Amino acid sequence: MSEYRFLPHIRDPSAIKAFSHDELAELAQEMRHAICGQVAKSGGHLAPNLGVVELTIALHRVFDFSHDRLLFDVGHQCYPHKLLTGRFDMLPRLRQSEGMAGFPEPRESEYDLFSVGHAGTGISTAVGMARGDQLNGETDRNVVALVGDSSIVNGLAMEGLNNAGTLKRQFLVVLNDNGMSIGKPQGALAGYFDKIRISERYDSLKQRAHEVLKKLPAGQYMEELYHRFGEMTKAALAHQHLFEHFGLLCIGPIDGHDLPSLIEMLEEVKKIDHPVLLHVKTVKGKGFDFSSDDPTTFHSPKPFRREGCRVELKSGGRSFTAAYADAMADVMNRDDKVIAVTAGMPDGTGVADLIKKFPERALDVGIAEEHAVDMCAGMAKTGLKPFVTIYSTFLQRAVDQCFQEVALQGLPVRFCMDRAGLVGGDGAVHHGFMDVAMLRSLPGMTLMAAMDEANLVAALEFMRTHDAGPSALRYPRDEVPEPAPADEVAPFELGRATLLAEGADAAILAYGFPANHALVAREQLKTRGYSVAVYDARFAKPVDLELIRELVATGIPILTVEDHHENGGFGTCVIEACNEHGLPTQAIHRLGLPDKWIYQGGRGEQQRLAGIDAGGIARKLTEVLEAPARATATPIGDRARPTPALNRKLGA
């Protein structure tokens, strides 16, 4: 017998249409219990989901998202939505392969419209669907975007809002304002949201509604709308809400945990054929004291144990992030020009520790990657040494800034790219699979990877003194391999790889973290009678041409290994360098992430799937070593022959 009365029976949201308010409240309890129980086992986003339980129930009660459109921003708050759309059975495999993704995933359900995990996208995709439905004559589809108070500050969200106000149809932005990002929200808008409280009673708001409407940009039209609104909506029209100036009718703030009022409000708002922003105040982590009291720790915790009021997070080993924070603290102690900047990820990147130690020289700018990079360009121009500390996947947001404001100016902005490579449970939306490809075509850029803590420390020191242009360092979402810190490694020298183990039959040239797997693969190959040299390439740009030249001259197979997409990654850098310098490339083989999406699962499992773990490396090199010698010349195929027409043209 299930411990739940409702959840196992909800195949789709139509199931809750007839629920009484008491039943909905009981369902909310069940949802919180189920989510918390599962996240305790597998880890995942907890506080953001606990905060939107009532809001999600109300949305599904009022709208029909099998026909209407629901677009999530970030999407980390989608667990309640998944439970209401027939995925309760998948919950026990949350964030695991073939299980329930931690973000919206159209492969799972027609109720999920986009695979998303990056902030700021929800309003724009919703505007697109609203326009699309309108042009397709499907005007009966309502469109709703759900966005958090820290994500709405993102530049892309602002661009979306700016355009949303021009829509001439129903369009609803639900602003889930819990007064938090992962950590404390940053910047002026956070202060603004903080000031608007639900303190106004509906009655007093009602008195002012008429006055407010007159001031709205759409003037006359708004007046007309006003006469058509229900009492509830009129009463909750916001007093001079900032987003009014974007052409949206702003309603709220209202209490996001008062289910009956939420439902009533959404019923009314649904009828408005004009863009509306409904400002909803919620409590992040609602339902459990431990999570509402500490929503940062419980934003996306590792598995944890609860015993009564005590909550104990499963402890892991020392992460690359922790190693980075310590190494940077040392760098910052020694060099007062060094600045550390994060865009909304102080805890995830380790910058939170630096902010505590160096409040003047470490800062969080909120979810604003483009701004973070440009601000650092400005700082570099003044002679400072800014280190943008950012997840590889989120740096994708700021490629244009890396190009124009940083690289084109030749400014020595330093990029520390955490979570490079496969990221495990967060899945495809968060893999750092393309930073090399993205940055390598920027003239003057130096690209590095760290295989362990000692190399991370050495790389940061290299970056500190590297003023010739921008530089970037990648390291994974993983624990630093043993043996740790005190281990001495040679300093980083521009474009120089380092030998890790000797061998005569083949050479592995690994870029950063996979060098650890390569060393294990070398042992496996030894049992098969092969002696393999392993190098940590350290640099993808410039590559170690001298070493490559020497290796190519020996004629042994060379395998490049990386946890980056094979196209445009480190292996490509090696092949292109050979091509440019007239070196043969037949003996060079590449191993990296394949040209297909790798979904959520364990990081180890994902590496195995991609074939870049020790077993995969040993297998690939065995294939290469045991392949029959290749024919040196292949006959020319039909498609490569000039056509008769071309021959005529050429006068042949």
Ligand SMILES: Cc1ncc(C[n+]2csc(CCOP(=O)(O)OP(=O)(O)O)c2C)c(N)n1
């Ligand atoms: C472009 C981008 N940068 C950073 C992140 C990491 N991130 C995920 S959730 C989050 C906080 C979002 O805050 P908010 O929108 O207020 O939602 P809440 O978690 O408070 O419900 C951040 C910074 C991201 N997903 N996308």
